[in-house]
């Protein structure tokens with residue numbers, strides 16, 4: 001009997017159920033890691049490292065304690081029902097397999113609801129961060145951003161394209177520097193061939 005594992009099928013994390021970041025526990029874990037690699041965590045240069053690493057992890061996993069609802073809560077009605085696209089949104093996330101960064105850009109476009117419900121442009125970048133600042137895989141990050149636009153903004157359609165380089169493929173393992181992974185999620189009216197072609201043209205224009 002084989003077990004089917006859906007690598008990106010984890011349920012949405014409910015921030016209300018995520019415990020506060022445990023600095024003491026993170027520091028103790030980093031100290032253990034330093035010991036495990038044969039280092040001396042009490043030597044001058046490493047003495048403050050567990051606390052620094054704990055602070056850094058608190059920052060790069062802050063998305064676990066944020067919701068897309070709070071980010072997209074500011075909306076206004078511009079009566080604009082054409083595509084809005086923000087491209088080249090800088091992205092830093094952390095591969096959940098190796099806990100090393102993957103980095104690149106996200107392009108996020110949507111067609112507003114008939115009501116003309118629009119969100120601030122910065123909120124699209126914040127939405128990417130909600131899902132990027134947690135242990136992730138690129139595929140899930142891409143679909144979560146798209147599903148938020150559809151579910152919360154009630155967009156008529158959306159496209160999310162993420163291009164990223166995974167340090168787990170460059171600094172270690174297969175060591176293929178420069179390999180970029182491209183994922184996309186297309187929803188609703190963005191499936192229309194002409195609309196999608198327009199979005200892709202905007203994403204790739206004047207680089």
Ligand SMILES: Nc1nc2c(ncn2[C@@H]2O[C@H](COP(=O)(O)OP(=O)(O)OP(=O)(O)O)[C@@H](O)[C@H]2O)c(=O)[nH]1
Nearest residue numbers: 095096097098136137138139166168169172173174
């Ligand atoms: N699909 C997908 N795979 C990822 C992502 N980030 C890392 N991976 C891959 O996850 C896989 C984990 O493979 P394993 O064989 O369990 O781990 P490993 O022995 O460290 O694999 P190598 O990286 O090939 O050395 C690797 O192929 C990674 O390239 C991601 O965002 N999406």
Ligand SMILES: [Zn+2]
Nearest residue numbers: 095097098168
């Ligand atoms: Zn990895």
